[in-house]
Every structure is written in structure tokens, then in C-alpha cells.
Amino acid sequence: MRKILALVICLTMLLSALLISGCTPGGEEVYVEEGATEIKVYAREFEQWAKDHLNNLANEFNKDLTDGIQVKIQFYTQDTYADALTVARENGKAPDLYMTTYGELYTNIQNNYCISIDEYLSTEAVDDILDVCKEMVTYNDSIYAYPWNMEPGSMFFYRKDLFAEAGIEKVPTSWEELYDACEKLSGILSRGQYCIGLPLGSYECTWVTYGMQQNTTGGLTLDESWRVSRLDEPGFKDIAEFFYTIFSNDWAPTSALTSEGYTYIVDALCDNNPKLAMTFGGSWSIAEIYNYTESDQTIIDNIGVAPIPTQSGDQTGTTSANGGWCYCISKQSKNADKAAKFLNWMFTENAERTAQYFIEAYNSKAPTSQSVKDYLDGYNSEVPQEWIKVVNDVAATGIPEATYPWDISLETGKIFETMQVRCKTGAFETLYATALQTAQENIEIIMSRSNYPSNPKYDYGD
Amino acid sequence: MLSNYSDKSKKPRLFKYRNAKSAFAMMAPAVLLLLIFAYIPLAMAIVRSFQNYTTGEFVWFENYDYIVKTPSFTKAFGNVILFTAIIVVAQMVLSFFFAHVLKAINAKVANAVKILLYVPCLISGVVASIIFMFILNYGGGLITSILIGLDIDPIAFATEGYWPIACVIVPTWWLGFGYNTLVMYAGLLNVPKSYYEAAQIDGAGFFKQMIYVTIPYMKNIFILSLINLITGSLQMLDIPYMITGGGPLDMTMTPSLYLFNSFRDVNRPQNVTIAGSILIMIVIVTINIIAFKCIHSEKMED
Numbered sequence: 235m236r237k238i239l240a241l242v243i244c245l246t247m248l249l250s251a252l253l254i255s256g257c258t259p260g261g262e263e264v265y266v267e268e269g270a271t272e273i274k275v276y277a278r279e280f281e282q283w284a285k286d287h288l289n290n291l292a293n294e295f296n297k298d299l300t301d302g303i304q305v306k307i308q309f310y311t312q313d314t315y316a317d318a319l320t321v322a323r324e325n326g327k328a329p330d331l332y333m334t335t336y337g338e339l340y341t342n343i344q345n346n347y348c349i350s351i352d353e354y355l356s357t358e359a360v361d362d363i364l365d366v367c368k369e370m371v372t373y374n375d376s377i378y379a380y381p382w383n384m385e386p387g388s389m390f391f392y393r394k395d396l397f398a399e400a401g402i403e404k405v406p407t408s409w410e411e412l413y414d415a416c417e418k419l420s421g422i423l424s425r426g427q428y429c430i431g432l433p434l435g436s437y438e439c440t441w442v443t444y445g446m447q448q449n450t451t452g453g454l455t456l457d458e459s460w461r462v463s464r465l466d467e468p469g470f471k472d473i474a475e476f477f478y479t480i481f482s483n484d485w486a487p488t489s490a491l492t493s494e495g496y497t498y499i500v501d502a503l504c505d506n507n508p509k510l511a512m513t514f515g516g517s518w519s520i521a522e523i524y525n526y527t528e529s530d531q532t533i534i535d536n537i538g539v540a541p542i543p544t545q546s547g548d549q550t551g552t553t554s555a556n557g558g559w560c561y562c563i564s565k566q567s568k569n570a571d572k573a574a575k576f577l578n579w580m581f582t583e584n585a586e587r588t589a590q591y592f593i594e595a596y597n598s599k600a601p602t603s604q605s606v607k608d609y610l611d612g613y614n615s616e617v618p619q620e621w622i623k624v625v626n627d628v629a630a631t632g633i634p635e636a637t638y639p640w641d642i643s644l645e646t647g648k649i650f651e652t653m654q655v656r657c658k659t660g661a662f663e664t665l666y667a668t669a670l671q672t673a674q675e676n677i678e679i680i681m682s683r684s685n686y687p688s689n690p691k692y693d694y695g696d
Numbered sequence: 697m698l699s700n701y702s703d704k705s706k707k708p709r710l711f712k713y714r715n716a717k718s719a720f721a722m723m724a725p726a727v728l729l730l731l732i733f734a735y736i737p738l739a740m741a742i743v744r745s746f747q748n749y750t751t752g753e754f755v756w757f758e759n760y761d762y763i764v765k766t767p768s769f770t771k772a773f774g775n776v777i778l779f780t781a782i783i784v785v786a787q788m789v790l791s792f793f794f795a796h797v798l799k800a801i802n803a804k805v806a807n808a809v810k811i812l813l814y815v816p817c818l819i820s821g822v823v824a825s826i827i828f829m830f831i832l833n834y835g836g837g838l839i840t841s842i843l844i845g846l847d848i849d850p851i852a853f854a855t856e857g858y859w860p861i862a863c864v865i866v867p868t869w870w871l872g873f874g875y876n877t878l879v880m881y882a883g884l885l886n887v888p889k890s891y892y893e894a895a896q897i898d899g900a901g902f903f904k905q906m907i908y909v910t911i912p913y914m915k916n917i918f919i920l921s922l923i924n925l926i927t928g929s930l931q932m933l934d935i936p937y938m939i940t941g942g943g944p945l946d947m948t949m950t951p952s953l954y955l956f957n958s959f960r961d962v963n964r965p966q967n968v969t970i971a972g973s974i975l976i977m978i979v980i981v982t983i984n985i986i987a988f989k990c991i992h993s994e995k996m997e998d
Contacts, residue, residue, distance in 0.1 A: 313960070316960045316961065317959070317960060320959075320966060344750075345749065345750045425844055425849070426844050426850070434855070435941070435943045435944060436945065437943075484849075487834065487852070488852040488855050488856060489835070489852035489853075489854050489856075490834070491835045509835075641766060641767070641768070644768075645767075648945055651943075651944060651945055654944075655855050655856070655945060679765050679767060680765060680766070680767070682765060683762050683765045684758050684762075685755070685758055685761075685762060
């Protein structure tokens with residue numbers, strides 16, 4: 235009994251000592267600034283290193299006990315983030331700063347969730363933002379968010395050892411070359427192994443194929459006015475046939491091989507006996523390769539990265555949409571100026587500080603400002619230079635994701651999904667005609683909604 | 697004395713309400729909780745379904761117009777009607793049949809079987825889905841492993857052919873089978889033996905006894921099971937969410953799952969989601985009113 239009592243007293247004393255010295259048991263320093271304004275930041279929880287990075291940034295910022303600002307980050311998982319934001323807004327307690335995707339930014343503006351940050355950014359800071367990013371955060375000539383990163387959603391990953399074994403000498407750049415590669419690979423792969431991993435289901439087939447749609451058809455589902463469907467463009471039929479060819483030949487799995495589906499599809503490429511020989515994957519797959527293989531150089535050396543094959547074989551144009559995240563200041567924030575101060579501190583004041591995120595991310599994301607890009611160009615990364623070049627090149631030609639109602643984009647994804655799940659039940663022409671007609675009818679229904687929006691970046695001339 | 701009590705007109709007013717205070721006091725917590733957590737939110741939801749989410753301006757049926765012009769939501773309604781029809785028929789027929797088996801077998805064995813049957817009812821839909829996913833998973837589930845071991849191509853249960861529908865219906869049926877069987881079994885035990893004896897004397901065989909004695913006597917049990925099954929099936933969410941995610945091509949999408957996804961979609965005005973929920977509520981309430989009317993009329997006949 236005495237021993238237990240002594241132990242309890244010792245633990246209490248130790249805890250008190252830690253608290254008095256301002257250290258938590260985890261070693262994280264806590265800075266307390268009396269009377270400071272708390273800036274609440276809602277952040278999506280990604281990988282642990284990304285979470286640590288943001289926490290460290292906030293901690294570093296909070297070290298200054300004279301600026302009257304203390305930042306508090308609250309992380310939410312993919313499943314809870316949107317709910318948390320909705321609930322906070324409903325209660326009038328929206329965070330001062332929050333993350334959103336480029337694709338969702340316009341809805342945030344429409345719904346008055348965020349404010350323009352023009353007045354908080356210096357001219358130099360605005361000029362420093364890369365044009366491709368600036369376009370994604372600008373509406374009605376105002377910048378509404380600071381772009382944090384860019385993630386091309388579709389790139390091509392392959393196993394060099396399997397290519398060599400199958401006698402594939404050239405990395406496929408066109409669909410025809412990809413079919414040839416699949417033919418050759420199917421001869422050497424065993425049951426349970428597949429030639430290529432592609433996005434599955436309408437949801438993935440929608441956002442992953444934005445780049446492919448742009449490359450093949452010269453646009454996305456709707457034209458610039460958001461009033462006319464472009465699905466009659468022959469390129470959409472070609473993409474559908476691409477999916478039909480791959481899936482009817484059993485070259486791709488019809489169900490996800492990994493728990494997160496397309497997000498971590500690259501895992502299936504990284505095993506010693508991989509389930510996939512090639513796969514489409516987002517740029518984040520580069521970091522995933524390092525994490526999954528625990529930086530096993532033998533496997534990493536066996537993996538190649540390239541832009542996705544295109545119909546014509548020309549990969550210099552758009553091959554991907556740029557996903558990624560940006561930071562907004564809430565309309566409900568009462569301390570927008572102080573939130574902006576933290577925003578500037580993170581992104582516009584010190585390129586070296588901002589670049590650390592991209593370094594820790596194994597260059598799997600593209601930077602959003604010229605100064606950070608320049609810094610990274612001079613940095614000696616452990617990631618192969620050709621991989622980094624592919625990410626930057628694909629991002630530079632990437633397009634923003636569609637901002638018209640998601641249901642409409644999804645109808646195009648459903649056409650491609652039809653090819654995946656019905657390819658064994660009928661001829662391509664019949665399947666495509668039915669899928670196209672359904673999609674067109676559904677798009678018309680969606681467009682007939684009484685509150686169907688207009689494109690803020692289109693001049694309707696009235 | 698008794699006649700005095702039965703004559704309401706002569707009852708003193710004070711006597712009539714002498715327990716009113718304690719009665720109201722006892723009812724108050726329940727009424728208060730219902731008001732706070734059910735009726736006030738419901739009223740707020742109805743009001744908000746007629747408002748613009750951002751401005752609060754009344755837009756009347758605009759949100760309803762949005763949700764009924766959402767192809768996935770309308771398809772989900774069609775799906776759930778199909779699922780409900782299959783689940784209700786399968787559940788009623790098989791539960792009724794198995795209840796007969798339980799009644800016929802040895803009491804000790806029947807007790808053990810009842811426990812085994814009831815165990816799935818204690819499992820949540822999410823856990824049941826995980827169990828089925830372990831079996832059906834394409835990447836390395838039990839069936840995939842067996843098929844690959846036998847050098848047969850694995851089946852993509854979540855996407856191939858009509859398998860996705862089976863993937864949703866079978867676990868739902870499995871979860872409810874024990875409860876429905878026990879309800880039917882209890883109903884069967886309630887049928888007086890004398891009815892069967894009278895029927896036998898009249899020369900009725902097994903099927904005639906079932907049609908003219910068992911089924912009419914258990915009509916209310918059937919209606920109760922029917923209401924539970926229809927209401928439960930219309931609100932299907934966890935199993936399609938976990939196993940198929942509503943796909944492929946919205947084949948297993950249900951209205952509840954659609955609204956659940958819609959609530960989590962920051963792009964969608966939440967008042968549209970609320971309007972969709974109100975629509976589902978109207979459908980379920982209508983079905984329940986019809987079913988309760990049926991029960992009521994049965995009781996009247998009794």
C-alpha cells in the first residue's frame with residue numbers, strides 16, 4: 235500500500251513539474267499568451283507527418299508571445315471534416331481559417347462561407363502565386379483562398395521489372411501502346427495479378443478522368459456557359475471505349491484491391507509480388523510509395539512514374555486535373571485580419587518555411603508559388619528527379635476540377651462505370667448508346683432545377 | 697356506488713382532476729424531452745426545408761424541386777422499393793416456415809436453435825457488414841482466397857452483375873431473420889389447439905389448417921412484422937454504405953444512404969438534404985398509417 239502511495243505521489247509530482255515547465259508529456263511545447271486572440275483553424279487530417287507538420291508550424295507561430303495571436307488547430311478525418319464545418323457554421327462558430335478543395339471553393343463562395351482575401355495579400359504575394367493556382371482561387375477578379383498545394387489526380391505508375399520480364403521496351407504513351415503492354419503483361423501475370431489499375435465506379439471515374447476528358451475532347455461535360463452538354467463530342471465515346479477495351483479484356487480489376495480504392499491504389503504495385511503491373515494514381519502516390527515500402531530502395535528503384543497515356547500519344551498537353559487544398563478565411567470570423575496574419579506567415583513570408591511541407595511530402599505535391607518552386611528546384615531531394623519533374627510538368631498543364639454541380643460531372647463518370655461493370659453483357663455500341671442517353675436525360679433533369687447556377691467566369695452578355 | 701362512477705355527468709370536478717398535478721409532473725419530463733429532441737427539431741426541419749440555406753429566405757418548394765430532380769435520389773427510391781419487396785417476401789415466407797420447424801422439433805433443441813437464430817439480431821448492421829466483407833472482399837476475402845486456391849477467377853461481389861443487390865439483401869435478411877422467426881413462433885404458439893382439433897374433425901389437412909386457422913389467427917402478427925420490415929427496409933443505410941457504397945451505377949443506393957452522403961457533401965445545400973429527409977418521412981408515415989388502419993380495422997372486427 236505504501237509503495238502504491240509513493241508511486242502515486244511521484245507521478246503527481248512529475249506531472250506537476252512537466253506542467254509548470256510548460257511541457258506536455260509528449261515533449262510538445264505549449265505557449266500561453268495572456269489575452270491573446272485565439273485563431274481557430276479547422277484542418278483535414280491526412281498522413282501523420284502532415285498533421286505533425288501543421289502542428290509544428292502552429293507551435294512555431296505561437297512562440298511569439300507579443301503578437302496577440304495564438305493559433306489552435308483542430309484536425310478532422312475525411313469522414314468528419316464536412317460535418318464538423320457544417321455544425322460549426324450552423325452554430326455561428328465557424329473556424330477563422332479552414333481548408334477546402336479547389337473544386338469546392340466556388341460553392342463556399344456562393345454560400346457565403348468565406349471572404350475575399352485580396353486586402354490581406356501584398357502585391358508581391360499575389361504575383362508570387364503560380365498562374366495555374368491563381369486561376370483556381372480567383373472568382374469575380376478576387377482571390378478567395380490561398381492555395382496550399384496542387385495534386386495532379388492522374389499520373390501513371392509502373393513496375394520496371396515486370397515490363398522487362400514482359401519484353402516491354404517503351405513506357406506506353408498512347409492508348410494503343412497501353413493495350414500492347416497489357417497484352418504482353420497478361421502473358422506473364424498469374425491469377426490475382428492485373429495489368430493495370432484504373433479508377434473504379436462513377437465517383438472515381440469522374441474526378442480522375444477530368445484530365446483525360448480535357449485531353450481527348452478539349453473540355454469537360456458542360457461547355458463554358460454550363461447550359462450545354464458536350465457529351466456528344468466523339469472524344470467521350472473514345473474514352474468510354476478505352477474503359478470498355480481494358481475491362482472487357484480483364485486487364486483491370488473490377489473491384490478495389492486496396493481499402494481506400496483509388497486513393498492508395500499504388501499500394502498494389504509496391505509488393506514484392508505485386509497485384510498490379512501498372513496503375514493510374516494521384517501524385518500523392520509518390521509519398522505513399524515511400525510510406526508503404528518504408529523507403530525500401532529496391533522496390534522504389536523498380537517503379538517508374540510518367541504522365542498517363544493519351545489517345546494520341548502526345549503527353550505535353552493536359553493529362554490531369556489539379557486537385558489539392560487551399561485555405562479560406564470564414565465569413566463568420568471576427569478576427570479575419572489576425573487569421574490572415576497566420577496565413578501569410580505560413581505561405582508568403584518565407585519560402586524555405588513553406589517548402590518544408592513539400593519536402594516532407596516527398597515532392598508528391600506541386601508547390602503553388604514561384605518562390606517555393608525555386609527553392610525546391612535547388613533542393614537535393616531523395617525522390618528521383620524524374621518523378622519530381624513529372625509531378626511539376628503534369629501540374630503545370632493541369633486544369634481545375636469542374637465547379638458546376640457535381641451531379642452533372644457524375645453522369646459522365648457513370649458512362650465510364652457502365653463500361654466497367656457491363657462490358658461483359660453487350661457490345662460497346664449498344665452499351666454506349668444507352669449510357670449516353672441516360673446521362674443526357676439526367677443532365678437535362680438536373681439543369682431544369684429552379685436554382686441551377688450560372689458560371690461566374692462566363693460572360694452571358696446580359 | 698358503481699353506477700355513480702359510471703355516470704360521468706355526476707362526477708365532481710374536483711375528483712376528476714384531483715391527480716392532475718402529479719400526472720402532469722410525471723408526464724412533464726417525457727413531454728419535454730420529446731419536445732426538445734423530436735417535435736421542435738422536426739418543426740425546424742420542416743421550416744428549413746422551405747428556406748434558402750444561406751440567406752434563410754423562404755424559397756418554398758425550391759429545395760424539394762432540387763431533390764426530386766436529382767437522378768441518384770429518385771433511382772434510390774426505386775431501388776429501395778425493390779429491396780423492400782424482396783426482403784419482405786423472403787423474410788415473411790422463410791420466418792413463417794422456420795417458425796413451424798421450431799414448433800415441430802424437440803423443445804430443448806428448439807431452445808438452442810432460438811438462441812442461435814437470435815444472435816445476429818444483437819449484431820449491428822456495421823458489424824454484420826464487416827463480417828460479410830471479410831467473406832466477400834475482392835482483394836483477399838474468404839471466397840476470393842478459396843477461388844484463387846482452386847484456380848478460378850475471383851468474383852467482384854460488390855460490382856459484378858446482380859451480386860451487389862445480393863450483397864445488400866442477404867446481410868439485411870440475415871440480421872432480421874431471428875427476430876421475425878421468433879415473433880412468428882410466438883404467434884404460432886398462441887393459436888389455440890382446440891381450433892386445430894376442430895379443423896381436424898372437419899377433415900382439414902395440414903395446408904387447409906394453415907390457410908383457414910393459422911394464417912387468419914396470425915394476421916396481426918403478419919401486419920406487425922410487415923410494418924417493421926417495410927419501415928426498416930425503407931431506412932436501409934449501414935449495410936449498403938459499408939459493402940457497396942451505393943454502387944455500382946447507384947444499383948444499391950438507398951434514399952437514406954443518398955441523404956447521408958449528401959449531408960457529408962459540403963457542396964450541397966443542407967436544406968436540400970432536409971427536404972429529402974422530409975420526403976422519406978412522409979412516405980414512411982403514410983405506409984405506417986395505412987398499416988395501423990389495417991390493424992385497427994382487424995381489432996374492430998375482433
